[in-house]
Amino acid sequence: MSIDREQFAAGVRWWQTKTNWPNDFHNSDYEVLAAQNPDGDFTDSWWAGFLPRLTTWKALRPLSQADVTGLFDEHRGDLARTWHQACAPVKHLDITGVAWDQVRTFPGVAARLKPTKSASAVFPSKFCHFLLPRIFPVFDNAAVGGSCTYETYFNLIKSTWEATPAALRAEFQMELAQLIEGHGGSSLYEGFPLATKIVELAFIGRRHP
Template sequence: MKPIDRREFTIGVQWWFTNTRWPRDFHNADYESLAAQNPDGVFLDDWWAGFLPRLTAWLALRPFSRAEVTALLVANRDDLAGAWHQACGPVKDRDITRATWDQVRAFPEVVARLKPTSSPVFRSKFCHFLLPRVFPVFDNSAVGGSRTYERYFNLVKGTWEATSADLQASLVAELTQLVENSGPKPLYAGFPMATKITELALIGRKHA
């Protein structure tokens, strides 16, 4: 697996700032809000009413309607809860370096029923919002290239793990500074460093 190159990370950051309207704090404030709202496997209507608009804002539903996805959520609610407790509960305090696809796959496989398409975008965003340190987010325009979420998960995990510890630490420090210089809040303790740095590097790799 090819490790992260610092130039790729720099290009990825520049692309984020100049080609998107995404938050300049790299969603730091969002991650804190999402953690406070995490249902921990209890996917009730009140939680969904707040979660669904975020999926919509992140363009995760199209071409499905809110009503269609909501109906599929209701139909799969029990399986979703069971998969969360089986796959995510044991790793919810870890990051992607301490989780494998085989450990967590049951959850994104049930999530995929809520929007039955071949694209990994919806399931990656749904899972990322709930467990961002474990599940990397996939965006076609930003990263592209992965036909399945399993492949993208393993690409992110392998790329980070192939990167030297010294460069990992340096990039963590750099992204921490970028977040705190760009946003209204200090770095959230649960910020997904490994997945976010690797995402930025893969963006840079694609757009170099």
């Protein structure tokens, strides 16, 4: 189903008034994350900087940092292997140019760092989003709601963007860029995940009209 202007506007409004999330929609964060991206070399020093962000984004609960770190140590080799096999070849693309089957192994390994009975999308989506935000959309229960696997959410984001008319997509991209650049005067970071962020905002608008 295509997104529309009312949904997008409602999502932006909710983000700006009902959360303490940054008004640049994490534009500056994405530039920092890109600079810190280990490109498959998942070292202890990288993890020490990455773990607090996962904690701040409430991705770990109810597990502790020590619990997840133990699982990270256990699966670090598989993370590196699947990154180089699945993610590295497409890391310069966005979700419009990537199919789930191309990258599914990496979030599959990421999910092992915080196993859940319901195969929740929250942890793997945040873990993967911080590494390749233009490919991996982030799932947040408070914002989007519902329960689904990450595969389902990935494909829903991708198909919804594709179902939205090209002219409307271009308008949303321009509008979001203006919103970002209107706060603090910073330019839109070239690696900003426009497609996934716009659909996320529209989904928020559907849940919080």
